[in-house]
Amino acid sequence: MNQILLADNRSTELEIWIPPQSGRVMRFAARELASYLRKMCGAEFPVVTEPSGKKSIRLAAGTEEASGKDRFELNIAGDGITIDASSPRAALYGVYELLETAGCAFVEPGIETVPFRTRLELPVLRKQYEAAFELRNIFREQIIPDKHAVYRGLEPGHHLPQIDWMAKRKLNHYNFYIDYDRYDLWEKHKSSILDAFLDRGFRLEVCHHSIGYFFPPDEPHDYGDFGPSTYYAMHPGWYKDGQVRIELPEVRKILCERYLAYVRNNPELDMVGLWPGDSSMPPPDAEMNVADGYLDFWNEIAGALASEFPGKRLSIIAYIDLLSPPKKLRGADNEQLWFCPIRTNYHYSMPDLPYNAKFLDDMAGWIRKMPPGRVNVFDYFGWQPPLIPLSRLVQRTLSAYRALGAGGAYGWCGFTYNLMGADCRWAKELYAYANMLWNPDCDIETQERVWANGVFGAAAPEILEFFDILRIEHGHLAEEGLAAMKPWIPLSLFKRLAPVLAKARKKAEGEGAVRRIDLLEQLAANAACSRIYSDKRGMPSLLDSL
Structure with a gap:
């Protein structure tokens, strides 16, 4: 038997079986499967915890929740379907893989394809899946310096579809990344979306440049309402060159107490960051380099964290002066490092440009000093000029991360509430990136085709032509030399792109597709204008900048 019949004429003989002791993630996975199968064929698939003897779709999972790479096996046989996973979260990913095998496509937040068939059959298949990286994430950032400003970053209307899409793309790590030490905003607003995270088994982190949250220098920056005990006016000796003096025992004591209190008050968090200011x-310590000095501090905090919360991790950072790895100390077992090469030139892959490759050397140094799999890379897509064809460049970069032993990668989409980037500027790249975080060797052309068909429908061929022109021209310009952060689309290229988008607009079906084509045209036009402006100002070429 080469196929299994799931449903015919809105009727099914199959049931969805989960173990009797299943927790919320496994129960959610079963509900998701039943819901989507009903949408696909009109049949009701009952969820049971005791087998009745019928054919079943069986969900089974281990308990590897806290650490380890997500993995599952999907076995589609003539007498039933089994998803055997390392954890309930991985079982959920197996459910989404099964649905994609059946023809679904989860393209962007709020955009998905669910085909309907009166007779739903699947071919026999047995395949194992394992994530390349332990932690996988795409995240946004907001800047909220005013205590009294209205914060809308976690409003369910726009954020629940983003959380849902992240899980469907097997992104297992969610980072509440908020500028200006605003850890208070998680506590104030998490209730509206927390169940969505817990249902999907996300590993949750709050982090940013955050020592200032726990150690405010004055009342306007006292977002945690700690009071004046740490204000600069009272203790100027506790500050130096814009940073808190974490080498002082009295400073460490206050930071440790307040940090642990925050972890205590937010038990859903797996990781909480404690990073120095963004300067x-x-x-x-004069006897150590910068990284060793901070690692001495972090290791003390990590020890206190491990004593009270053995399963949680302290999030630390390698950034600016901290990029150079420590020489004397090693990271504690419960530390998780963000490696943040903010000056990377994203016109090139990490291993293919000597300027970028030096960051890989620093990363390798940190990897040697941290527990296995505890270095994760911050990919700064949100800083980049729009429409850089990142996917193939990032594929080589992710392969380099994996070869070095990095534990994960986080793609930042920019200062926006839109997980696809402002004006959806990184939507194609981030769809491919999400898939590459699971498997860096995935076929990029297939990923781009699925994305284009899901978003643009009948206009997909012209959209893919648009991006092919961009990719080929970018390759030619990169050979001549492109500076980091420099707008790169010349006016001549925009003139070639505009007719392609005009053809796409004629074929587009629906206002949503037309709007997205308009956004692409606006991005390309603005990029060409920015290139003209930057050329007139005499911005350097790549060769001049090295």
Whole structure:
């Protein structure tokens, strides 16, 4: 038997079986499967915890929740279907893989394809899946410096579809990344979306440049309402060159107490960051380099965290002066490092440009000093000029991360509430990136075709032609030399792109597709204007900048 019949004429003989002791993630996975199968064929698939003897779709899972790479086996046989996973979260990913095998496509937040068939059959298949990286994430950032400003970053209307899409793309890590030390905003607003995270088994983190949250220098920056005990006016000696002096025992004591209290008050969090301010970082100890000085501090905090919360991790950072790895100390077992090469030139892959490759050397140094799999890379897509054809460049970069032993990668889409980037500028790249975080060797052309068909429908061929022209021209310009952050689309290229988009607009079906074509045209036009402006100002070429 080469196929299994799931349903015929809105009727099914199959049931969905989960173990009697299943928790919320496994129960959610079963509900998701039943819901989508009903949409696909009109049949009701009952969820049971005791087998009745019928054919079944069986969900089974281990308990590897806290660590380890997500993995599952999908076995489609003539007498039933089994998803055997390392954890309930991985079982959920197996459900989405099964649905994609049946023809579904989860393209963007709020955009998915669910085909309807009166007779739903699937071919026999047995395949194992394992994530390349332990932590996989795409995240946004907002800047909210005013205590009294209205914060809308976690409003369910726009954020629940993003959370849902992340899970469907097997992104297992969610980072509440908020500028200006605003850890208070998670506590104030998490209730509206927390169930969505817990249902999907996300590993949750709150982090940013955050020592200032726990150690505010004045009342306007006292977002946690700690009071004046740490204000600069009372203790100027606790501050130096814009940073808190974490080498001082009295400073460490206050930071440790307040940090642990935050972890205590937010038990859903797996990781909480404790990062210095976003500026130059003087060495805390004259006998050590900057990284060793901060690692000495972090290891003390990590020890206190491990004593009270053995399963949680302290999030630390390698950034600016901290990019150079430590020489004397090693990271504690419960630390998770963000490696943040903010000056990377994204016109090129990491291994293919000597300027970029030096960051890989620093990363390798940190990997040697941290527990296995505890270095994760911050990919700064949100800083980049729009429409850089990142996917193939990032594929080579992710392969380099994996070869070095990185534990994960986080794609930042920019200062926006839109997970696809402002004006959806990185939608194609981030769809492919999400898939590459699971498997860096996936076929990029297939990923781009699925995305284009899902978003643009009948206009997909012209959209893919648009991006092919961009990719080929970018390759030619990169050979000549492109500076980091520099707008790159010349006016001559925009003139070639505009007719392609005009053809796409004629074929587009629906206002949504037309709007997205308009956004692409606006992005390309603005990029060409920015290139003209930057050329007139005499911005350097790549060769001049090295």
